[in-house]
Amino acid sequence: MKRISNVHEAPIIFFTLVVGILFAIISPNFLQMGNVMQILEQNISTFIVAIGMTMVILLGGIDLSVGSVLALTATSVGLFLSNGMPPWLASLLGIAIGIACGAFNGYFIAVMNIPDIIVTLATMYIFRGLAVGISGGTWMTNFPEPFQFYGQGHILGISFPLIVAVILIISFAFLLKFTRFGRRIYSIGGNKAAAKLAGISLTKTKFMVYVYSGMLVGIAAVIFASKVGSVQASTAGNSLSFEVMAAVLIGGGSIFGGIGTIAGTMIGVLLMGLIKNGLVIVKVSPFWVDATTGFLIILAIVINTLQYVRQNKRKEGDLI
Template sequence: MKRLLNVHEAPIILFTVLIGILFTIISPEFLQLDNAKLILEQNTSSAIVAIGMTMVILLGGIDLSVGSVLALTATSVGLFLSHGMSPWLASLLGVGIGILCGMFNGYFIAVLNIPDIIVTLASMYIFRGLAVGISGGTWMTNFPPGFQFFGQGQVLGISFPLIVTVILIIGFIFLLKFTRFGRRIYAIGGNKAAAKLAGVSIPRTKFMVYVFSGMLVGIAAVIFASKVGSVQASTAGSNLSFEVMAAVLIGGGSIFGGTGTIAGTAVGILLMGIIKNGLVIAKVSPFWVDATTGFLIILAIAINTLQYVRQNKRKGGELI
């Protein structure tokens, strides 16, 4: 039991279970299998984007542009499909556009060393503006039936988007935990000066993190467009940046960098999905969803700050 409690994600997992029990008591419908599937399937796109955001925050960075990247990518895929392109090729090109957006952010942040909040704030407007411009402000609709598989299809009775999400989560958990690249991310976020002295290429690592983030947003955009069946460039993914950042922080990530896991982020996404679903089933006003999310962000940041201060005090005590 003590070993389980020492797991980094233990507090958020326990809190998620308690919230689930609470909603089950309020409404027995919450615990039904169909509702559990609905919670998982509704949050696949957010979970995929949150993987990339986890790596960005591990570096001690921030990315405000992911919602705009999703809008641009989804709109581009819609345009490709409207011109008769095959769903698979259109989707691959969409992921490629996501990668290009990540390269754009990565170049200015990692190579030119411009603060990430400035770059991603600017690119948030740039990418959103491009999405609205190429769409002419109109909805992207009437996608071909073959495209629906990416967001609504099933493999052996299991949702295809859910399969993709689980594979990506497992893959990036392995990347962060067992590869040199993953260790470099933690090293930079934990102590940039020490990482530089150890020979870690900070610009290259940062650049690749933003490229991976763009790729993941591209994949999420394809699933989003397919699942919803339409895309409005001016509103698609408008709150996505804050939702996935909230999930990372709630899942144990630190705004100071160097702390956090993709598993914790996945639980954070699950918790937010449970809260949204539970409030709807309990017939609570949807306006309380945003208030609850904001409260969780404040709580997570407060906990992270206290942990950061405690760790610094402990290190200072050890040095003395």
């Protein structure tokens, strides 16, 4: 029990299990395999984008533009397909656009040293405006059948987008925990001044984190467009930024940086997916979904703040 309590993700795991059990008691259909798979597949794009947001928040940063990047990328892919481009090439170019958007953010944040909240607030409007502009405000629809595989296909009976998400989750969890780049992210988020004195390049690390985030949004956008079968530039990914930030915070990430894991974030996404699905199954008004998510965000921030204050007091006590 002591080992379990020391696991960083223990509280969110426990809370997720409690929520799952409560909904299962209310509705016996909740834990059926078909419904569980539906929850996972409905949140594939959120899982993928949340990986990048985890790294951004670990740096002590924020990215308000991911929803707009998804809209721009998905809209661009739709335009490429409507002009007869092969699905694989359209998808690769879409991911490249996501990387370019991440590099754009990273340049102004890391190189020009402009606060991330200002840069990403601006690019949130820029990228969304570009998406609406290139689409003319019309829906992107009638995607070719081969393209549908990326969001709806199966390999050996397993959902292809779910396979992609699992590979990305494992890869970036490994990157954060076992590579020098991952240790640099934690170091910068934990103490920028100390990281700089240790010879860590803040500029390069920050820039690459936003590039990775853009790439992940690009992949999520391709899956999103393929799965939904249509894209509306003005609304696609509208609430995505706040959902993935909420997942990171609910999963144990700290708004002050340096604390958090990919595993915790994934459980945070899963918890929000469980709540949304459960409320729908028990026929609660969808308006309560947003209210519940907002409450969870506030709760997570309060817990994070209390943990941060407690840790600082411990450090001060050790120094004394």
